[in-house]
Amino acid sequence: MKRKIAIVGAAVLALVASVMFFVKPADAAVGLRVNAGRIVEANGSNFIMRGVSHPHVWYTGQTSSFANIKSLGANTVRVVLGSGQRWGPSNDLPNVINLCRTNRLVCVLEVHDTTGYGEEGAAATLDQAATYWIGQRSALAGTENFIVINIGNEPMGNNATVNATWPTATSSAIGRLRNAGFEHMIMVDAPSWGQDWQFIMRDNAQSVFNSDPQRNTVFSVHMYGVFDTAAEIQDYLGRFRTAGLPIVVGEFGHNHSDGNPDEDTIMSYTQTNGIGYIGWSWSGNGGGVEYLDMVTSFNPAQLTSWGQRIFNGANGIRATSREATWFGGNPTTAPTTGGPTSQPPTTPPTTAPTTGSPGGRTCSATYAIVGQWQGGFQGEVRVTAGSQAITGWTVNWTFANAQRVTQSWNAQVTSSGNSVTARNMTYNGSLGAGATTNWGFIGSWTGTNSVPSVTCTAT
Structure with a gap:
């Protein structure tokens, strides 16, 4: 069986954000929404995620990463957080949310402690992840226009018995958040280390979507060695499109220990079909998957080959990303032609203050x-x-x-x-x-x- 190897220790990701905002009237359009299988903003504009994951929970001092990721063209950052079962708890959400808003980024906040539940003995359940989010309710109030709650990262491993509970466990966690008053877009990861090779998420997506009283749930598949051919990628994503269900590629890489994912097809198919993608990951990887770092030592001037590919390559972030209109500013990216063709200087010149x-x-x-x-x-x-x-x-x-x-x-x-x-x-x-x-x-x-x-x- 193919599976994603979990990245542990001080080397993975981080996802969170928080700032206090007013609560909108009940009859107002609220934040990011699902409409006909696509993500739209409150004003009806399509929003297609183009971003990367950042390992915040392990590198809380790397706050400049938000601005640096934005500077390379991303419109989205997936922030790794901890609920306290394995990492964290991440109690700095107000600061993270402020970084997201200040840098005009849509942030997907995820609890990482759920990774591989059923195989990883210390992993948290989706119910425990939901409890964490409910505890952070006040920090998240009013952030629906630029914050997405990714309940739990890769919430189950390859244990078939545990994986069979994914539909009910996921629906229950969604229900708890809605009952607590959350109006945010919710993102849910697939089981089987996020790769859904048993098709449990795919085959139960409609019932889980229907369980959300707000019909505002987005599905996230992680594409590594399981998705090493164009046919597999196109078939999986295409089934969600045909069903009119929202899907994003919530993680993918250019290589992995469980096989070589077809990143070119992932990026071209999602671009053609208006599907979001979030690459793994900005920097700080360990455990043998250091090749997934996009920049060296969190330095945006030192792009790795993977970083060059995802930011500057065909169908990459710089050419395809567009900033959320809610921020009211200019597009995130440079023109789609004439972009960078070589790595920038390793030590950018800086003026004295x-x-x-x-x-x-x-x-x-x-x-x-x-x-x-x-x-x-x-x-x-x-x-x-x-x-x-x-x-x-x-x-x-x-x-x-x-x-x-x-x-x-x-x-x-x-x-x-x-x-x-x-x-x-x-x-x-x-x-x-x-x-x-x-x-x-x-x-x-x-x-x-x-x-x-x-x-x-x-x-």
């Missing part, structure tokens, strides 16, 4: 080139408040070599000749003393792409 100080409030800004290709580049600017809290910021610089900003996110950017001015958005202008926020852009260049000096003025 400079500070403005009207009214006693100060801020500093740094400018970095995080990726560069012929004729184009991607920049990132980090704004940091000084010793006092600020309510807004403005960053200025003048390009020396006729570079141009062609696209941006997380800032309102205007240009006049070589001069660039960037102002905060409504949601990232207020920063506590010493707090930071990131924004990014796509630019063009010819000849030389020098790093300009930047100034920051606070209000």
Whole structure:
């Protein structure tokens, strides 16, 4: 039997997010929804997940990963969390949620403790995962537009007796969340280490979907060695499409110890058919599957071959990702042609911070080139408040070599000749003393792409 090998110890993923928001009126359109087998936003716009998993529960200090993943074009991050049975518990949801919103990312939050239940002795049940989510209800209130609750990662292994309980256990967990007042889109993983080689999720998906009183459940299959041919991938995903049921590829890789998944077909088929995908995983893998790291040591300037493939390859994230319209900004990605063809410098140049100080409030800004290709580049600017809290910021610089900003996110950017001015958005202008926020852009260049000096003025 083929199975995914569970990644353990300090090397897997993380998925969570939290911030307090208002509760919407009962008659208002609520967040991300399932409509005719597809994921849509509250305004009816289609949303197709293009993202990666991040091992937050094992690397809680790697908070810059959210901005770095966004900077490479993703519109989604799947955050690994712990419910306390094996890892965690993850009690930092407000901070994670804030990172998701600040970086304009849809976040799929998952409890990882359920991985391989029935084979892994310490694994949690879906009922225990549901208890964790209910305990985090207040932190998740009002986040339905950009948070998806993935109840439990790969909730069962290959134990046939246990796997047979997947439909009832999954429906019960969904019911508990709905009874607790959750209106979020819910994602459920398949049994058999997520790969559903016994087709238990596939054959019971309709009844599980119907058990959700809000009909807002999305199914997630993990594609590793079981899905090593185009025919297997197309047949499995195609059956959900034919049935009008929502499906995403919640995990996949370019290689695995249980076989060689066909990532090219996974990415081309999902792109053609409007299906979301989330690759595994950003960085920090261990246990013999280090080859699944997309970047080395969490450094976005050091893409691995897998990272190059999923971010910059055919049907990859940069070319196909579109930011959720709820954030109200520009598309996440660069144009689909003329994108990066080579790995960016391993040490991106960064400007020294400079500070403005009207009214006693100060801020500093740094400018970095995080990726560069012929004729184009991607920049990132980090704004940091000084010793006092600020309510807004403005960053200025003048390009020396006729570079141009062609696209941006997380800032309102205007240009006049070589001069660039960037102002905060409504949601990232207020920063506590010493707090930071990131924004990014796509630019063009010819000849030389020098790093300009930047100034920051606070209000």
